[in-house]
Amino acid sequence: MHTLMLQHNRFISASVFFLLALSFSFPKHSQCFAPYFAPCIARSSRSQLRMAAIEAPKNGVANKVALVALGCPKNTVDAEVMLGDLQKRGFTIVRQPKDADVVIVNTCTFIEDAKKESIQAVLEAVDLKQSTAKGVVVTGCMAQRYASELSGELPEVDAVVGFEKYGDIGQHIEEIIARSGYAMPVVSVGSIDVPFRPEWERVRITQRHAAFIRVAEGCDHQCTFCAIPSWRGRFRSKTFEAIMEEARSLCASGVTELNLIAEDTNQWGQDFGQQDPRRLADLLRALDEIPQLRRMGL
Known part of the structure; x- marks a missing residue:
C-alpha cells in the first residue's frame, strides 16, 4: 500500500524556492x-x-x-x-x-x-x-x-x-x-486560459525520486485576498488520461513520489460534468496502481 500524504498545496507561499533555487539577501534599502x-x-x-x-x-x-x-x-x-x-x-x-x-x-x-x-x-x-x-x-x-x-x-x-x-x-x-x-x-503574453500540453518531457529540477504533476489549473473562487484567477484563469482540470500518461512516464524515469498540484486540487474533475464521472478519489486509486509509485502528496 502506498503512502498518501495529505499535504494541501493551495496556500503554499509563492516565495518559497524549491531545491535548486535562487538564494540571496535583500539590500538594506x-x-x-x-x-x-x-x-x-x-x-x-x-x-x-x-x-x-x-x-x-x-x-x-x-x-x-x-x-x-x-x-x-x-x-x-x-x-x-x-x-x-x-x-x-x-x-x-x-x-x-x-x-x-x-x-x-x-x-x-x-x-x-x-x-x-x-x-x-x-x-x-x-x-x-x-x-x-x-x-x-x-x-x-x-x-x-x-x-x-x-x-x-x-x-x-x-x-x-x-x-x-x-x-x-x-x-x-x-x-x-x-x-x-x-x-x-x-x-x-497571450491568454490566461492556457490549454494543457504534455508535461512529461521536461528537465526536472526536483530531487530524482520526486516530481510534481499538475492536475488542474486556475481557480473559480473570488477570494478578496487572492488575485490568482486574474492571471491563472478559470479552473480547468487536466484529463484523466493525460495525468495517467504523465505519471507513468515520470515513474518509468525513476520517480517514486508524485505530488499532485493545482490551485484547487480538491476540485479536480468537477468541471467534467457528465462527460467523465471520475473525481479526485478515482484518480488517486488509479495512480496507486502504478507499480513504481511509493508515495503521493496533495
Whole structure:
C-alpha cells in the first residue's frame, strides 16, 4: 500500500524556492520597491545569482541558457517544461547564470515579498549583460500580470513572455542572440486560459525520486485576498488520461513520489460534468496502481 500524504498545496507561499533555487539577501534599502518596478536597488549591493536548473550534456556549440526558478510548484513545472523544450531545440542548459548567453527568470507575484524577490532576480540577471549575458527573458506570474510595466520600467529586459507563449521562448532566445545593438523588449503574453500540453518531457529540477504533476489549473473562487484567477484563469482540470500518461512516464524515469498540484486540487474533475464521472478519489486509486509509485502528496 502506498503512502498518501495529505499535504494541501493551495496556500503554499509563492516565495518559497524549491531545491535548486535562487538564494540571496535583500539590500538594506529594498523598501524602495514601491512601486515594484522602479529599478532603484544599488547595483553594487546585489548578490550573485545561483542556478535553478540541472546542467544538460554540452555539445560544445549550442547556445547556453540558465533559468532562475522562483515561486510555487506550478512555476517549477513550468520551468521544467521550458527547459525541456529548450534542450530539445538544441540549447545547452547551464548551472550558473554567469555562464549563460541568455538568462530566464521565472518570476512569482503572489505576495509582496515574492514580487520583491522577482524584481531583485531580474535586476541581477540584467547586471550580467554588462559582462557575459547577451539577453534576459522574464517569464512566470509577474510576466503574465505586469507585462507592460516590466517592459516599460526595465527596458534592459529583452523579452517578457506569458504562460500561453512559453512554446515560443526558444525562438525569442535565438533572435536575442542573433541581433546586435539595442532593441525594445518583446512582449508576448497571450491568454490566461492556457490549454494543457504534455508535461512529461521536461528537465526536472526536483530531487530524482520526486516530481510534481499538475492536475488542474486556475481557480473559480473570488477570494478578496487572492488575485490568482486574474492571471491563472478559470479552473480547468487536466484529463484523466493525460495525468495517467504523465505519471507513468515520470515513474518509468525513476520517480517514486508524485505530488499532485493545482490551485484547487480538491476540485479536480468537477468541471467534467457528465462527460467523465471520475473525481479526485478515482484518480488517486488509479495512480496507486502504478507499480513504481511509493508515495503521493496533495
